[in-house]
Amino acid sequence: MGDSLERLGSEAVGIDAAMKDGSSSDLCMEIDGATPFRENVATAEDWRKALNQVVPAVVVLRTTACRAFDTEAAGASYATGFVVDKCRGIILTNRHVVKPGPVVAEAMFVNREEVPVHPIxxxxxxxxxxxxxxxxxxxxxxxxxxxxxxxxxxxxxxxxVVGNDSGEKPECKAS
Known part of the structure; x- marks a missing residue:
């Protein structure tokens, strides 16, 4: 362990000394510009307002895909995405949802309006x-x-995290 600490340079001197004498009070780290976590805790009303704004932009994605490659299975699935560009109609989701091969997909908005979507x-x-x-x-x-x-x-x-449970409806989960 001493060898790797020596490579860190002069910052490691205090850490190395603290490890040898067993004290942990010298092992504090300061993150530039960080404010204490307790000051940034949102209230329930803050979350309610934020969720009322974002939930309409969250969509349930229903995809159907053929077996494109040996590593990918054919099938139908549900996922979550959200609108990141309303004017261009762009939805962000996970890579595996977009699929590496041909896919037929629809987005269902919170009011149950459905639109076809195409991978870009x-x-x-x-x-x-x-x-x-x-x-x-x-x-x-x-x-x-x-x-x-x-x-x-x-x-x-x-x-x-705002998402869906098997394509049934958008819902919120605290994390």
């Missing part, structure tokens, strides 16, 4: 993919897009 991208490395739909096909639901903000993500951030 499946990332080869990361677990995301995009479907496109005709935004004019949604006639009755008032919804907004959920903008992507990767710079806002951080370790320890409290989140809620």
């Amino acid at each position: 991208y499946r990332d080869p490395i990361h677990d995301f993919g995009f479907f496109r739909y005709d935004p004019d096909a949604i006639q009755f639901l008032k919804y907004e897009e959920i903008p992507l903000a990767p710079e806002a993500a951080s370790v320890g951030l409290e989140i809620r």
